[in-house]
Amino acid sequence: MRTGKWGVLSRRRLLPGRGLALAAAVGGLLAGATRAVADGPSVTGAKSSPRKPRPPYRCGPRDAEFERWFSSVFGSKDVLILGGPDPRPLRDLTGEQRTFAETMLRRGIKACDFLAVETIAAAGWRALVPDLRPAATAEDADLRARVVIALKRLGSTDDVTDDLIAVLSAPSMDARMTAAIGARLFSLDRLRAPLLERVRRDPSWFVRLHAAESLLQLAGVEPPDVNQHPRIAEALADRPGRQESPHDFFELRPPPKEDLERYAEAARLLDAAITERLAAGACPKPEPLTTIDLHFVRVSDHVAALTVEDGIGPCDRTLAFVALVRAEGGFRGLSIGIMGKSDPLHTSLETSPSPLAVEYQRASKVLAIGPVVVDTAASNVVGLVYGPKGVSVSHRATQSLSFDRRGRPPPALPGLMGSHDEVSDAVRAVVDRSPELRALVGADSTNSAPR
Numbered sequence: 001m002r003t004g005k006w007g008v009l010s011r012r013r014l015l016p017g018r019g020l021a022l023a024a025a026v027g028g029l030l031a032g033a034t035r036a037v038a039d040g041p042s043v044t045g046a047k048s049s050p051r052k053p054r055p056p057y058r059c060g061p062r063d064a065e066f067e068r069w070f071s072s073v074f075g076s077k078d079v080l081i082l083g084g085p086d087p088r089p090l091r092d093l094t095g096e097q098r099t100f101a102e103t104m105l106r107r108g109i110k111a112c113d114f115l116a117v118e119t120i121a122a123a124g125w126r127a128l129v130p131d132l133r134p135a136a137t138a139e140d141a142d143l144r145a146r147v148v149i150a151l152k153r154l155g156s157t158d159d160v161t162d163d164l165i166a167v168l169s170a171p172s173m174d175a176r177m178t179a180a181i182g183a184r185l186f187s188l189d190r191l192r193a194p195l196l197e198r199v200r201r202d203p204s205w206f207v208r209l210h211a212a213e214s215l216l217q218l219a220g221v222e223p224p225d226v227n228q229h230p231r232i233a234e235a236l237a238d239r240p241g242r243q244e245s246p247h248d249f250f251e252l253r254p255p256p257k258e259d260l261e262r263y264a265e266a267a268r269l270l271d272a273a274i275t276e277r278l279a280a281g282a283c284p285k286p287e288p289l290t291t292i293d294l295h296f297v298r299v300s301d302h303v304a305a306l307t308v309e310d311g312i313g314p315c316d317r318t319l320a321f322v323a324l325v326r327a328e329g330g331f332r333g334l335s336i337g338i339m340g341k342s343d344p345l346h347t348s349l350e351t352s353p354s355p356l357a358v359e360y361q362r363a364s365k366v367l368a369i370g371p372v373v374v375d376t377a378a379s380n381v382v383g384l385v386y387g388p389k390g391v392s393v394s395h396r397a398t399q400s401l402s403f404d405r406r407g408r409p410p411p412a413l414p415g416l417m418g419s420h421d422e423v424s425d426a427v428r429a430v431v432d433r434s435p436e437l438r439a440l441v442g443a444d445s446t447n448s449a450p451r
Contacts, residue, residue, distance in 0.1 A: 054136075054137045056138070057135045059139075062111055063108065063113065065104075066104050066105075066108045066111060066116065067113070070085075070104070070113075073101075086122075087119065087122040087124070090119070090123040091123060102127065102128060104116075105119060106128065109131050112138055112140060112143050114142065114146050117135070117143070118146060120132065121150035126155060129154050129156050132154075133151065133156070141171070142172055142174045142178060144167055144170075145167045146178060148160045148164045148167065149164070149178070149182035152164075152186065153185065161186055161187070161191070164179050164182060168180065168183075168194050169197075173206065177206050177210055180210035180214055181214065183195055184214040186218075188215075188219055188274070192271075195211040195215050196211075196215070196270065196271060199211050199266055199270060200260070200263050200264050200267040201260065201263065203254055203255050205238045209236060213225065216229075216273070217411075219274040219277050219278060221273050222286070222287050222312045223287065223312050223419075224410075224415075225418075228289055228291060228415075229269075229273070230290055231269055232266050232269045232273075236262075238259075239259060282315070283313065283314060284313055284314065286311035286313035287313060288310070289310070289312065292308055292340050292342075292360060293308060293415075293416050294307070294338050294339070294358075295307050295337040295416070295420060295423045295424075296337050297420075299427070300441055302327055302331075303325065303326045303440065304325055304327070304331060304349065305322055305323065305324050305431075306321075306322075306323045306325065306349065306358065307320070307322045307423060308320040308362075309423065312419075314405065314406075315404065315406050316402050316403065316405060317403050317405050317422065317423075318402045319402075319426060320360075320362070320365065321365075321367060321376035321401070322380070322426075322430045323367060323369060323374070323381075323383075324382070325351070325369065325384045325385075326383070326386065326394075328387040329352035330352050331349075331351055332350045333350045337420070339415070343361060343363055356369055356370040367382075369384060369391065370390070380397075380398055380399065380401055381395070381396070381398065381399050381401075382397075383396075383440045394436070394440055395434075395436040399430060403422075403425075405422070
């Protein structure tokens, strides 16, 4: 497969932020994976029976016609950076247009173009499963990983777990990382040991991290973000300066013994956390977060909500507060949020004409937005108006900020980005049950669904 620089781009869009600020939502490879039904966690370690080897898939030559069609429908291949092909142009196709699109995607499969694979999976076109199935034996391990994950997402009846496990030990870092992320669509009983082995031995921090986060998610350990488990995160990390050498970055030499010892400790801690979680039953007590995850939720063009997650479990999510800010001048920009380990957390809300400083102290539960200071232990829901005369409080109240999570599909991504949609739904519920907050949204109420 001719991945070239696109392989690097696809890797970049799957990296979790090591810094504090998080920009707009990303996805791509597993966009829509939350709609797939992953096998539930199991305590057992069932093994699959051996299968007869299948003939390798022979890739055809590069298909310029497919590439022209793809660009005409989805735009530049830079869509990879923005989260993968948007399937919406395909979903309403019928008749000859649908037939032609299927023909183009089949040509893409024959050329081993991974964009065809990702597009089929994102669009949910199960009719192309028979065309995808043979490509699971392609020589290119990165393509194999994408095909296996696509088959799983499309509900194929094939047992492709062994194919995914095989890719986890492929020479390509991209392929191993893709498989480590895709593993969260499978079952814990089959993937527990192979993913722990990646944590113990993989020279790539990216692979170790995604293997660990897939294990946390498959087992239902909350939160499934490695950064919220400091001992595991520290043991997984590269030594300072190790990735400064090209030999290390491209894995031309194995990790030294002392690093392997740390990775083994990370695997031991993960395995213990999984065992503890499985023994705790379906709905253990929510776990407090070790970082301050501050979400910005756009409610309308002039109203945004700020909220911090307080604790999370498999069945419940609790917010520390919800603060709605009506900015008469609107917003110059609004990211998903910011995650920080320091207490208090300092940031700003990008209001017009000037930003409002924001500070939250978890220890004292005190929130400051501009000059307004709120004791969230006394009033965990507040409404503010920012206008020409400054910031004023329009509403203070106390609500239950615990929300049921049962029945929700697992997020495609862990951490702040993976939980943002769920947090947005919680904010919507807070607004909907408060006449004062609905009045604060006012003229923008027709657009009041957070996005």
